[in-house]
Amino acid sequence: MNAVSKTNRKLTILTVVLMTLSLWAYRESVNRADRFQRGQVFLSNLNPDEIASVEIRQADESVTLERQGETFRVVEEQGYPASNAAVNRLVGDLLELSLEKEVGTGTELAAELELEPVGPSTVEVLFQDAAQKEMVRMRLGLPFESGPGRYVQRLDRPDDPIYLTSGEVHVTVDSSAFLRQQIIDVPVSEIARIAGADFTLTRQAEGGELRLIDAAASEKTRGKQIGELESILRNLSFENVFVADDEAVRDLDLLPTLSVDLEDGSGYDLAVAEREGRYFLRIAGRHAVSQVAITLDEAEEELQEKADMLTRADEIDDFNQFHGSWIYEIGEAEGRKLLLRKADLVEAETS
Numbered sequence: 001m002n003a004v005s006k007t008n009r010k011l012t013i014l015t016v017v018l019m020t021l022s023l024w025a026y027r028e029s030v031n032r033a034d035r036f037q038r039g040q041v042f043l044s045n046l047n048p049d050e051i052a053s054v055e056i057r058q059a060d061e062s063v064t065l066e067r068q069g070e071t072f073r074v075v076e077e078q079g080y081p082a083s084n085a086a087v088n089r090l091v092g093d094l095l096e097l098s099l100e101k102e103v104g105t106g107t108e109l110a111a112e113l114e115l116e117p118v119g120p121s122t123v124e125v126l127f128q129d130a131a132q133k134e135m136v137r138m139r140l141g142l143p144f145e146s147g148p149g150r151y152v153q154r155l156d157r158p159d160d161p162i163y164l165t166s167g168e169v170h171v172t173v174d175s176s177a178f179l180r181q182q183i184i185d186v187p188v189s190e191i192a193r194i195a196g197a198d199f200t201l202t203r204q205a206e207g208g209e210l211r212l213i214d215a216a217a218s219e220k221t222r223g224k225q226i227g228e229l230e231s232i233l234r235n236l237s238f239e240n241v242f243v244a245d246d247e248a249v250r251d252l253d254l255l256p257t258l259s260v261d262l263e264d265g266s267g268y269d270l271a272v273a274e275r276e277g278r279y280f281l282r283i284a285g286r287h288a289v290s291q292v293a294i295t296l297d298e299a300e301e302e303l304q305e306k307a308d309m310l311t312r313a314d315e316i317d318d319f320n321q322f323h324g325s326w327i328y329e330i331g332e333a334e335g336r337k338l339l340l341r342k343a344d345l346v347e348a349e350t351s
Contacts, residue, residue, distance in 0.1 A: 036102040039166065041095070042152060043136060048091050052130040058123045061173040067130075076175040078243050080326070083180040090171065090178075094125065094138075098166040100149050105161050113151040113162060115141040123171050124155075140169055179241065183283060183328060184319075186233035186262065193261035194229055199342035201226060206263075212345055220347040228337045229345075233260060233268065238281070238328035249327045254282050257338050266312055272338045279335025281328045285316040 054065040054072075064075035065082055072082040103109065110116040118124065121142050127135040134156055141151035141162075148168045154160045194201040194210065201210040210230050212221050242249045254271040261267040266287045273280045289309050 036099070036161075036163075038100060039098050042097040042099055042154075042163065042165070043095055043138070046095060046127065046136050048095065050129045050135065051091065051127050053126075053128045053132075054087075054090070055126040055128075056123065056171060056173050057118075058173045059120050063173050063175040063178060065178060072178075074175050074178050077179055077241060078246075080241050081180045082178045086178045093169070094171075097152070097169060099152075099163045100166045101164050103151065103162045103164055105159065109162060110141075110153070113141040115139050115151060115153050115162060123173070125171060140171060143168075176240070181237045181239075183236045183238055183281075183323070184233050184268070185235045186260075186268075188231050188234060190262045190264070191230055191233070191260060192263045194232075195259040195261075196229075197257065197341060199345060201229060212342070214342075215346060222345055222347060225340060225345050229258075229340060232258065232270075232334070232337055236330070236334065238330050240329040242327045242329070244282075244325055244327050246327070249280060252280050252327065254280065254327070264312055265309075266316055270338060272335065274335060274339065277332065279330050279332060279338070281330050281335075281338070283323055283328075285319045285323075287313045287316045289313040 052067045056063050062076070065072040065087060066075055067073075071084060072087050073079045074082050103113075107116065114121045116139075118139075119141075123140040124137070125140075126137045129135055136154065137156040138152060138154050141153070143150045144164055149164045149166060150169045151162055152165055152169070153162045189207070191210065192203050200213050202213050203210050210226055212219075212226070215221060252273040252275065254273045256269060257272040258270045259267065260270070266285065269284050269286060271282045287309075289312075
C-alpha cells in the first residue's frame with residue numbers, strides 16, 4: 001500500500017469516527033434535554049399571550065373563559081367580564097408549576113392516581129389559541145399523601161409521563177370566582193349630594209360633611225348611618241349577576257332608591273328590590289351634557305373644562321351601555337344601606 005492510499009484510508013476512518021462522535025453527542029444532548037430534573041417547570045412552552053380560551057372541568061362542573069380584546073368573559077355567567085386578576089392568577093400559578101419527580105407511565109398508574117379515567121378529584125385544564133388549536137391539555141389528579149404535591153400529566157403530548165408537583169395546586173371550577181365583581185368605585189370626597197326616598201344629604205362646603213338638610217332643629221342625626229350612605233359607591237360589588245331579562249329577576253319590582261350627585265355634575269341612580277332576604281340592584285349613570293359649544297376665543301382653561309365634561313359624558317355612556325344589561329344581587333349589608341329612610345338617619349326623640 002503506497003503512502004497516498006494509507007493517507008486516504010486514515011482520512012476515511014477519521015471521517016467515520018467524527019461522524020460517530022457527532023451522532024453520539026447529539027443523542028446525548030437529546031437525552032439530557034429529555035431527562036427529568038427536579039424543579040423543572042411543567043408548562044415551559046406555554047405562551048400566555050397566545051391564550052384565547054381556558055376550559056376547566058371537574059366532575060359535573062365546568063368554567064370557560066374566552067378572550068375578548070384585552071379581557072376574558074365567563075361563558076357560564078352569560079358572558080360577564082372576568083377579573084383580570086383572577087385569570088392572571090390562574091395562568092400564572094400553572095406557569096410557575098414546578099415538578100418534584102417523575103412518577104411513571106401506564107393506564108394502571110393513571111387510574112390509581114385519578115388521572116384516567118376522570119375521577120371526582122380530577123381537574124382538567126385546556127388552553128386554546130385564537131384558531132381554537134389546542135395549546136395545552138393537562139390533568140391534575142390526587143394530592144400526594146405525604147406532602148404538599150399533586151399528581152399531574154399533560155395529555156396534549158403522546159406518552160408524556162405522570163409527575164408529582166413540588167407544591168400544592170388549586171384550580172377552582174367555581175365560575176363566580178372569576179367574575180369582575182366590582183360594579184363601581186367612587187371616592188367619598190367626590191360625593192356632593194344624596195337623595196333618598198324621603199331625605200336629602202348635601203355637602204355644605206368642599207371637604208365638609210354631608211348633612212341632612214331637611215332635619216328639624218331638634219333632630220340629632222346619626223353619623224354612622226350617614227357615613228354608610230356617603231360611602232355607598234365605594235367599592236360597590238355584587239355576589240351574583242343576572243342578564244336583565246333572566247327569568248330569575250324578570251319580575252322584580254326594582255324601585256328608585258338613591259340618587260347620588262358627584263362634584264363634577266354627573267351622578268348615579270340606584271334602584272333596589274328585596275325578595276326573601278336577598279337584595280337586587282340596577283344602576284345607571286347620568287350626566288348633564290347634551291351639547292358643548294366651543295368658540296375660537298375661549299381660554300385654555302375653559303376648553304380643558306369642556307373637554308373634561310365630554311370625556312366624563314363618554315364614560316357615563318359607556319357605563320350605561322354595559323350595566324344597563326345586568327341586574328346585580330348584592331350583599332345584605334349593602335342592600336339595607338340602600339333602603340335607609342329619614343327615620344334611620346335621626347335619633348329617636350326621648351321624652
